[in-house]
Amino acid sequence: MSNAEMLPLREHGTEACCPPLNERPLTAEEAERGAAMFKALGDPVRLRLFSAVASHEGQEACVCDISDVGVSQPTVSHHLKKLKEAGLLSSERRGTWVYYRVEPSVLAAMGALLTGAATA
Amino acid sequence: MSNAEMLPLREHGTEACCPPLNERPLTAEEAERGAAMFKALGDPVRLRLFSAVASHEGQEACVCDISDVGVSQPTVSHHLKKLKEAGLLSSERRGTWVYYRVEPSVLAAMGALLTGAATA
Numbered sequence: 560m561s562n563a564e565m566l567p568l569r570e571h572g573t574e575a576c577c578p579p580l581n582e583r584p585l586t587a588e589e590a591e592r593g594a595a596m597f598k599a600l601g602d603p604v605r606l607r608l609f610s611a612v613a614s615h616e617g618q619e620a621c622v623c624d625i626s627d628v629g630v631s632q633p634t635v636s637h638h639l640k641k642l643k644e645a646g647l648l649s650s651e652r653r654g655t656w657v658y659y660r661v662e663p664s665v666l667a668a669m670g671a672l673l674t675g676a677a678t679a
Numbered sequence: 680m681s682n683a684e685m686l687p688l689r690e691h692g693t694e695a696c697c698p699p700l701n702e703r704p705l706t707a708e709e710a711e712r713g714a715a716m717f718k719a720l721g722d723p724v725r726l727r728l729f730s731a732v733a734s735h736e737g738q739e740a741c742v743c744d745i746s747d748v749g750v751s752q753p754t755v756s757h758h759l760k761k762l763k764e765a766g767l768l769s770s771e772r773r774g775t776w777v778y779y780r781v782e783p784s785v786l787a788a789m790g791a792l793l794t795g796a797a798t799a
Contacts, residue, residue: 580726581733581781587749590727594720601718606700607710613701613796629707661701663797670794676733677786 576668579675596669599645604630605638612639612648612659619660696788699795716789719765724750725758732759732768732779739780 576592577585585593600606607628612620622635630638639659642648647666648659696712697705705713720726727748732740742755750758759779762768767786768779 577730580730580786581738583730583734584747585727585730587723587727590723590730594723594726597717597726598721601714601721603707603710603714606714606717607705607707610697610700610703610705610710610796614703618701618796627704661796666700666793666797670790670792670797672790673786674790674794676730676738676781677783677790 577672580672581676593672596645596647596665599642599647602638604628604634605642608635608638609642609647609661613661617660618663619658621656621658623656697792700792701796713792716765716767716785719762719767722758724748724754725762728755728758729762729767729781733781737780738783739778741776741778743776 576596577589600609608625611625611628612618615624622632622639625635628635639648639650639657643650643659647662649662650657650659652658696716697709720729728745731745731748732738735744742752742759745755748755759768759770759777763770763779767782769782770777770779772778
């Protein structure tokens with residue numbers, strides 16, 4: 560299957576939360592929303608799991624595909640749910656398993672927050 | 680394993696910790712280093728302070744420039760130090776005040792982790 564076909568390309572991903580970090584000071588509300596996304600990747604196990612999903616074929620994976628991060632399957636499931644709650648992954652049940660996939664627009668928006676501030 | 684030995688590991692706080700998140704699953708060590716950077720921005724007050732510095736003239740500011748985030752000056756100082764420890768800000772004392780400035784290379788590297796995973 561083609562990744563390109565499956566990616567929901569949203570412009571700018573600005574719905575993620577905030578302007579580039581160097582544009583102006585964030586409001587309290589923007590900071591709450593933005594921090595929640597960064598916090599989701601601010602745990603080593605979650606970041607490792609996220610990269611396991613993102614680097615898996617089709618940028619999606621189920622718990623059954625992830626066995627080598629040194630934590631139990633319930634712990635894997637717990638962290639994948641947290642990543643979904645933060646908007647970084649979406650999920651779909653297929654038969655026995657829930658498949659998680661990367662939300663490209665949210666990642667792109669988070670990246671833009673940072674690279675905007677880095678290059679200005 | 681052998682992967683970890685082959686990585687071009689760079690010094691803390693100056694360059695990327697990790698490959699784009701979709702390139703391959705991160706090692707435990709990479710995830711530790713990467714998560715520490717994301718965690719630093721995973722707090723609403725810190726994210727707001729960071730944007731206050733990043734959007735200030737010259738992408739630098741001292742505590743004396745930041746007065747409108749709703750926390751005390753000691754709390755501002757505390758969080759700016761945390762951002763410095765994470766490698767996202769550097770600091771320089773000038774007379775009475777310590778000035779903090781954005782580390783563009785670190786931000787760019789964090790952004791690249793995310794946008795790489797978003798566009799592949």
